[in-house]
Amino acid sequence: MAESRSRLYQGNEACVEGAIAAGMRFFAGYPITPSTEIAELCSVRLPQVGGTFIQMEDEIASMAAVCGASLAGLKAMTATSGPGFSLKQENIGFAAEAEIPCVIVNVQRVGPSTGMPTSPAQGDLMQARWGRHGDQEIVALSPAYVEEVYSLTVEAFNISEELRTPVILLMDEVVGHLREKVTLPKPGDLVIKDRKKPAPGSRYLPYAPGEGEDGDIPPLGVFGDGFRFHVTGLTHGPEGFPTNSPNVGEPQIKRINSKISSRREKLCKAEELFTEEADVLVVSFGCSARSAKKAVKDLRAMGVKVGLLRLITVWPFPEHLIQRIAARQLKAVVVPEMNLGQLAREVRRCLDGRAPVIGVNRVAGKLIEPADIIRAVQEVR
Amino acid sequence: MGSDLTRYLRVEKLPHIWCAGCGHGIVTQAIVRAIDELGLDPVKVTIVSGIGCSSRAPGYMNFDTLHTTHGRAIAFATGVKLARPELKVIVITGDGDAAAIGGNHLIHAARRNIDLTVICYNNTVYGMTSGQYSPVTPLGSFASTAPYGMVERPFDLCELVMGAGGTFVARSTTYHARHLTNVIKQAIQHKGFSFVDAFSQCPTYFGRRNNMRDALAMLNWYKENAVSRDDWAKIPPTQRGSKFPIGVFKDEEAPEYCESYRKVIEKAMKEGDAK
Amino acid sequence: MRKEFRLAGAGGQGLISASIILAEAIASRTDLHVAQTQSYGPESRGGSSRGDVIISDSQVDYPEVTKPQYLLVMTQEACSTYAKGLAPGGVLIADSTYVKEIPPVDGTVKSYPISERAREMGREIVANMIGLGILAGFTGVVSPEVLEEAVMERLPKSTWDLNRKALRHGFEVGMQMAGRGEVVTERARAQRPGLGELEK
Numbered sequence: 004m005a006e007s008r009s010r011l012y013q014g015n016e017a018c019v020e021g022a023i024a025a026g027m028r029f030f031a032g033y034p035i036t037p038s039t040e041i042a043e044l045c046s047v048r049l050p051q052v053g054g055t056f057i058q059m060e061d062e063i064a065s066m067a068a069v070c071g072a073s074l075a076g077l078k079a080m081t082a083t084s085g086p087g088f089s090l091k092q093e094n095i096g097f098a099a100e101a102e103i104p105c106v107i108v109n110v111q112r113v114g115p116s117t118g119m120p121t122s123p124a125q126g127d128l129m130q131a132r133w134g135r136h137g138d139q140e141i142v143a144l145s146p147a148y149v150e151e152v153y154s155l156t157v158e159a160f161n162i163s164e165e166l167r168t169p170v171i172l173l174m175d176e177v178v179g180h181l182r183e184k185v186t187l188p189k190p191g192d193l194v195i196k197d198r199k200k201p202a203p204g205s206r207y208l209p210y211a212p213g214e215g216e217d218g219d220i221p222p223l224g225v226f227g228d229g230f231r232f233h234v235t236g237l238t239h240g241p242e243g244f245p246t247n248s249p250n251v252g253e254p255q256i257k258r259i260n261s262k263i264s265s266r267r268e269k270l271c272k273a274e275e276l277f278t279e280e281a282d283v284l285v286v287s288f289g290c291s292a293r294s295a296k297k298a299v300k301d302l303r304a305m306g307v308k309v310g311l312l313r314l315i316t317v318w319p320f321p322e323h324l325i326q327r328i329a330a331r332q333l334k335a336v337v338v339p340e341m342n343l344g345q346l347a348r349e350v351r352r353c354l355d356g357r358a359p360v361i362g363v364n365r366v367a368g369k370l371i372e373p374a375d376i377i378r379a380v381q382e383v384r
Numbered sequence: 385m386g387s388d389l390t391r392y393l394r395v396e397k398l399p400h401i402w403c404a405g406c407g408h409g410i411v412t413q414a415i416v417r418a419i420d421e422l423g424l425d426p427v428k429v430t431i432v433s434g435i436g437c438s439s440r441a442p443g444y445m446n447f448d449t450l451h452t453t454h455g456r457a458i459a460f461a462t463g464v465k466l467a468r469p470e471l472k473v474i475v476i477t478g479d480g481d482a483a484a485i486g487g488n489h490l491i492h493a494a495r496r497n498i499d500l501t502v503i504c505y506n507n508t509v510y511g512m513t514s515g516q517y518s519p520v521t522p523l524g525s526f527a528s529t530a531p532y533g534m535v536e537r538p539f540d541l542c543e544l545v546m547g548a549g550g551t552f553v554a555r556s557t558t559y560h561a562r563h564l565t566n567v568i569k570q571a572i573q574h575k576g577f578s579f580v581d582a583f584s585q586c587p588t589y590f591g592r593r594n595n596m597r598d599a600l601a602m603l604n605w606y607k608e609n610a611v612s613r614d615d616w617a618k619i620p621p622t623q624r625g626s627k628f629p630i631g632v633f634k635d636e637e638a639p640e641y642c643e644s645y646r647k648v649i650e651k652a653m654k655e656g657d658a659k
Numbered sequence: 660m661r662k663e664f665r666l667a668g669a670g671g672q673g674l675i676s677a678s679i680i681l682a683e684a685i686a687s688r689t690d691l692h693v694a695q696t697q698s699y700g701p702e703s704r705g706g707s708s709r710g711d712v713i714i715s716d717s718q719v720d721y722p723e724v725t726k727p728q729y730l731l732v733m734t735q736e737a738c739s740t741y742a743k744g745l746a747p748g749g750v751l752i753a754d755s756t757y758v759k760e761i762p763p764v765d766g767t768v769k770s771y772p773i774s775e776r777a778r779e780m781g782r783e784i785v786a787n788m789i790g791l792g793i794l795a796g797f798t799g800v801v802s803p804e805v806l807e808e809a810v811m812e813r814l815p816k817s818t819w820d821l822n823r824k825a826l827r828h829g830f831e832v833g834m835q836m837a838g839r840g841e842v843v844t845e846r847a848r849a850q851r852p853g854l855g856e857l858e859k
Contacts, residue, residue, distance in 0.1 A: 011679070011686035011695070029467055037699070050652030055466045055645060060492035064459035067452065067489075071432070071463025074450060075471070079463070097453050121699040148718070181722050182679060182695035184686035226448040226464060227471045229427045233394075233443060235451035244397060244443060245451075290722075297720035373721050 012185040014149045014178040015040035015082075018108060019048055021156030022080050024193055027106070028054035029079040031068035033061055033087060036120040037176040038110035041082035062087040066094035069105045073098075074234060076225035078160055082108035085118060088127055089134070095169050096135035097236045099259060102210070102223070104163040104198055106156070108172045110179040111289075113368050122368025123176035125289055126342040131171045132318050138256060140263035142270060143171040143318040145289045149183035155315070161196035162270065166262055167220050173317060175341070177290035177370060198223050207232055211241035212258060219262045263319055271321035274313040277303060278328045281310030283383050284336045284358075286325065286350050288314040291339045291371050298339075298376035309380050314346075325353040335383040339363035339371045392416040392426060394446050401440055403511075405591075405599030407558035407584030411505050412441045414561060414582070415474065418568040429472045432461040434486060436512045438478035438505030438584075455486025458493045461500050469642040472572060475502040480510045483519040483539050494550035497576045498641040503568060504541060504579070507586035515589030522626075526593040545579040546634050552578035553634040558585060559606035560630060567632060576640045583610075663724040664712040664794060666787075667741050668733030668754070671708075672774075673787030676813070678710025681791055684801045684809040685714055691800075694719040707736060714800060729798060731790050732758055733773065752793055752836075754786065769797075769836045777825060785818075785825035792829020797837045803830045 012020070018041055022030075030045035032038075042058065049056040055072070059065040062083055069079040083091055088109045098105055111127050113119035127134075131143045142162050146152040156172060163170040199222040201207045207230040212219045224230035237245035238252040246252050263270070274292075276299055278284065287295040292313040299311040312328060314321060329336070336358050338347040347362040354360060363379045365371050393416065402408050419429060429447045433439035435454035442449035452460045457475045465473045482490050482504050493500060509527055510516040517527035520538045527534065542553045552574035556564035564582060571578035585591060585602035596602045609627045611619070616629035664681065666674040675697045682695035691714050698709040711724035726746035732738040733754040742762045745751055749766040756774035771793065777786035788810070795801050803826055810822050 009687055011683040011693070029463065031463060047652075050645075050649040051656040053649055053653065055649070057462070057466060057645075059459065059462070060488050063456060064462070064489055064492070067456040067459035068463030068466070070452075071450070071460035071465075072467035073463075074448075075430075075464045075467035077467045079467075093453055094456065177722060180696065180699060182682055182693075183719070183722075184693050226430045226450075227428060227468050231427065231446055231448055233449045233451070235443070236453055237451065293720050293722055300720070370721075370723055372725075 008189070009184055009186045011182050012149050012153070013040060013182045014146075014152045014174065014180060015110065016044055017149050017152040017185055018082070018156050018172065018174070019044040020187075021153040022106065022160065023048055023052055023054075024195075025157040025160035026078045026195055026197070027080050027160065028052070029069065029072035029077040030054070030081065031057045031059050031065035031072070031079070032081050033059055033065050033083065035062070035084045035087045037112055037179050038082045038084045038087075038108060040179075041108060041110070062090035063093060066091040066107070070094055070098050070101070070103045073103045073105045074226050076228075078104070078164070080106040080108065082110065084110050084112050084120070085114045085127060086116070088130060092130075092134040096137065096139065098169040099135070099139040099141065100137075100236050101234050102167040102221070102259065103169070103234075104167055104223070105169050106159045106163055106172060107169055108174060111173065111175040113366065119368045121176065123290055123370060124341045124366060124368065125175055125291060126345070126366065127173065128317060128340075128342065128345040131173050138260055140260045141171060141318050142166070142168060142263060142316070143173045144272075144315060145173040145317045146178055146315070147289050147292045147313065149178065149181055150185045151315070152178060153185055153187065157193060157195070161194065164196050164198040165217075165220070166266070167198065167223055168259070168263065171318075173289070175290045177293075200224065201230060203229070208241045209234070209243045210239055210255060219258055219265075267319045267321070268323060270316055270319055271324060272315040273321055273324055274311070274315065276311040276313075278310035278312055280308060281328075282308040282332075282334045283380050284310050284312060284328055284333050285339065285376065285380065286312045286314065286336055286346065287339045288317055288346065291341055294371045294373050295339050295376055298373040298380070301373060302377055302380055307380060320349055320353070322353045325350060329354055329357050333358040335359045335361055337361045337363060337376065337379050337383070339376050339379075341365055341371060387420050389413065389416050389420060392419060392446055394444050397444050400444055402437060403588040405585070405587040406437070407507065407586070407599070407602075408438055408441060408505050410558040410561055411503065411564065411582045411584050412444065414565040414568050415476070415503060416445065417565050418572060421565070422569055422572060424472055424572070428470065429474065430464055431474050431476060432457045432464060433476040434478070434481035436478040436481045436510065437507070438476055439481060441476050441505070455481050455484070456489065457481065458486060458489040458500065458502060462493060462498055465498060465500060466642060466645070469499070469646070473500050474572065475500055477502060477504050478511075479504060479506045479508060479520045479541070480518040483541055483544070487519070490545065491548035494545045494548035494577045494579065496641040497549060497551055497638050499576055501568075501571045501574070501578045502580070503571070504581050505584045506541065506581050507584045507590060509586050509590040511586050511589050515593065525590075527590070541581045542579070542633050549577075550579050551576035551634065551636045551638050552632070554579070554632040555581040555583070555628075555630045557583035557606040557610055557630060559603045560610065563630065570632060570635070574635065576638055661713065661715040661719070662729065662798075662800075663727040663746070664714070664729045664731075665709065665724055665727035665741060665744075666711075666731045666790065666794075667707070667709045667737035669706050669708060669737070672733050673784060674708050674731070674733065674790070675710040677787040677791040678712050680806060680809045680813055681794070681801070682712050683813060684805045685712075688805040688808065689801065691716060692719050694722045696723060707740075709737070729794055731794055733786065733790060735759060738762075750797065752790070752797070754790065771832055771836075773829075776828070780825060780828070781821055785821050788822045788825035789829035789832070792826040792831075793833035793836065796830035796833020798833075799837075799839075803827055
C-alpha cells in the first residue's frame with residue numbers, strides 16, 4: 004500500500020524483519036533487556052509466516068532449541084543481552100563444534116554482571132570472540148545504523164548457512180532501541196543463501212571435507228530426511244562419531260577454525276572515510292562509530308587530516324585492513340569504544356608498534372560524544 | 385519375537401564404552417525393541433541425549449542422533465520437535481543429566497506437554513565421572529562425594545515429572561526388561577510429554593560402594609524391592625523400607641504443545657491474510 | 660541541516676508515542692533522514708517520559724539529542740529539567756495547563772493550554788496530538804495529512820477521529836504561533852514537504 008518502501012523501524016524490529024526476509028522460521032529466546040523486543044516481535048511475526056516462536060525456560064535452553072531446530076532444517080535465531088550471552092556460550096560452542104548454522108543476536112548493555120540493563124555498552128566484543136572454551140573462530144557482525152541491522156541480519160544468516168557456523172550479530176542498546184528510516188530492498192534484490200545439502204541416497208559423511216571451492220564446508224543433512232547421521236559435541240571424525248585419536252581430531256578442530264580464518268578478506272566488511280589521506284586514523288564500531296563519524300567529518304571541516312575505519316565485521320578481525328591503512332605513516336590511531344579498550348588492544352596487536360593507539364572509552368552507559376573524539380584527535384602531536 | 389534388532393544399531397561402533405555389568409545396554413535394547421515392535425519408520429525417529437554414560441547410547445543407534453551438552457538434551461529435542469513435529473523424538477538421559485543440571489528443562493518440557501519421550505537411565509550416580517552422588521542417590525548410601533553417606537534427600541523423578549505436568553509417567557528396571565519394553569512402547573505411543581524412569585544398575589560405581597558387588601546383586605535388589613503400583617499402594621508408608629513402585633503412574637490426555645502451537649500458526653496466518 | 664526535537668512530560672501523556680509518529684511521518688513520507696530515541700528503564704519509570712527526534716537532510720551520525728531546537732514540555736518537572744538544554748535561539752512550547760513557571764531561556768517561548776484543550780475536545784489523552792500538531796504547524800516540517808497517515812499506521816482505528824481532530828487543531832495553533840497563514844493542505848506538499856521553519 005505504501006508508495007515508498009521507506010519506513011521507521013526500531014533496530015530490534017529491523018533485526019526481526021531482516022531475519023524473516025533471510026528465511027528464519029524458528030526463534031527461541033528468553034526475555035532480557037534491551038533485546039526483548041526481538042522476542043516479542045518474533046512471537047507476532049513468525050507464526051504469520053508459518054514459523055515457530057518459543058519462549059524457553061532459560062537462555063541456555065533457547066540456544067539449545069535453536070541448534071535442534073537448525074538440525075531439523077529450519078533457519079534459527081536467538082537474541083539476548085550480556086548476562087544471557089554469558090549463559091548461551093555453552094551451546095554456541097556446541098554449534099561451532101558441531102557446525103550448526105544459526106544466528107545469535109547480542110544487544111549489548113553495560114556489564115559486568117547485571118550492570119545497567121537499559122544502557123548501551125560494547126563490552127562483549129572479546130566475549131563474542133573468546134567466550135567459549137577451546138579454539139574456535141567465530142563470525143561477528145556489528146551494525147551501527149538501523150538500516151544496517153536489517154542488511155546485516157540477512158548477511159548473518161547467509162554466512163551461517165554458507166559456512167555452517169554460528170554467527171553473532173553484535174548489536175548494542177543504541178542501535179537496538181533507536182528508530183530510524185529504513186528503505187527495505189525490493190524482495191528480488193535480496194540475496195539469500197541456503198545451506199548445502201547432501202545428495203539424497205548417498206552415503207553421508209556429515210563432517211568430511213570434500214573437493215574444490217568451499218570443499219572445507221561439508222553439506223548438512225536434515226534430521227528426518229533419511230541420512231540417519233550422528234551429531235556430537237565430542238571431537239569427532241568425518242563420519243561424525245567421537246574420536247580420541249589426535250590424528251582424526253586435530254584436522255577437525257583445525258578445519259572449523261580455518262574455514263573462517265581463511266575467508267577473512269571475504270568476510271570482513273568495513274566503511275572507510277578519508278583513510279587514504281589520513282595522518283590520524285579513527286577505528287571504531289557499532290554505536291561509537293556513529294560518534295566517530297561525526298567527529299571525523301567535523302575535524303575534516305577544520306582541516307585536520309583524519310580518517311575513519313568503521314568495522315562492520317568485527318570477527319574475524321580485519322587485520323589486513325588496518326595493516327593496509329597503517330602502511331602509510333600514521334601519527335596515531337584513536338579507538339573510541341564503549342568498553343575499557345577491547346578493540347584498541349586488537350588494533351595495537353595489528354599495528355605491532357607502528358603507531359601509538361589512543362583509546363576513547365566510556366563504560367557506564369553514556370554514549371561517547373563526538374567532542375570526546377575530536378579532543379583526542381586534536382591532542383595527537 | 386526374534387526380530388533382528390541389529391538393524392537399529394550401528395554395529396560397527398560396538399563394543400560400547402559401558403562397564404561390564406552396566407544396565408544401560410538393557411535399556412537401550414528395550415528402546416530399540418519397542419521401536420521395532422511399534423513398527424516405527426527409523427528415518428522418522430530422532431534420538432537426542434545429553435552428557436553422561438546414558439547419553440552415549442545414541443551413538444550406537446542407527447537413527448538421526450544428537451549427542452548434546454550436559455543437561456540440555458530436552459531443550460535441543462524441543463527445537464527438533466517444533467521444527468519437524470512429524471518426527472518421533474526420543475530423549476535418552478541420565479539422572480544427573482535430567483534431574484540436576486537439566487532439571488529446569490525437564491520440568492518445563494513436562495509443563496508444556498510437548499510430545500517428547502524421555503527415557504532416564506537412572507543409576508543413581510554420576511558414572512562417567514566415576515561415582516559422585518546425584519539428585520536421586522538414596523539417603524545414607526555412599527558415593528565418591530558422599531564418603532560419609534548421602535545426607536541430601538533424593539528426588540522421586542516420577543513424582544517430579546507428574547507434579548510438573550507430564551502426562552505419561554512410568555517406571556521400570558533392567559531386571560524387568562520385558563515390562564520396561566512395554567512401558568517404553570506406551571510412552572512412545574503417548575501423545576504428549578512422556579517420561580520413563582528406567583532403573584539401570586551401575587555395579588562399578590554405585591554397587592561396589594553399597595554392598596552390591598556385581599550386576600547380579602543389583603538386579604536381585606531390583607527384583608526384591610520393585611513392587612507393582614497397586615501393591616505399593618497397599619503397603620503402609622512406614623513399612624515400605626527400600627521397596628519402590630514400578631508401572632505406569634500416570635497416563636492422561638491433555639493438549640499437546642506442538643498441536644497447540646500449530647493452531648497459533650493457523651490463527652496468525654489467517655489474521656495476516658485478512659489484513 | 661540537523662534539527663533536534665524533544666517532547667517531554669509525564670508517563671501516560673503519550674509523548675514517546677507522539678515522537679514516534681513524528682519520526683514515522685518523516686521516515687515514510689519525506690526525503691529527510693530521521694532518528695528517534697526515548698527514555699528507557701528507570702529513567703522512564705518514576706513518572707517522567709521523553710521522546711527525542713532528530714531530523715536531518717543527511718544521514719544522522721550522532722543519534723542523541725543534545726541541544727534541542729524545539730522543545731515541547733507538558734509538565735512543570737519536564738520544563739524545569741529540560742528548558743536549560745534548549746539550543747540558543749530555539750523554541751520552547753509549554754503546556755500551560757501544567758507548566759506554570761518557565762525559567763529564562765535564550766530563545767522563543769510559546770504557551771498553550773494543551774491538556775485543557777484536549778479535555779474540552781473529549782479526552783485529555785489526545786493532548787499529545789495537539790502538542791505534536793503545534794510542533795508540526797510551527798516548524799512546517801510535515802503536513803497534518805502526513806502526520807494523520809502515521810497516526811493511522813500506529814494507533815488503533817477507534818482513536819483515529821479524535822486524534823486527527825486534535826492534530827489539526829494543534830497544527831493551526833502552531834501555524835499561528837509561527838505567525839504564518841493558512842494551513843497548506845495540498846497533497847503535493849504532503850508528498851514533498853519543504854523544510855518550512857527548518858530552512859532558516
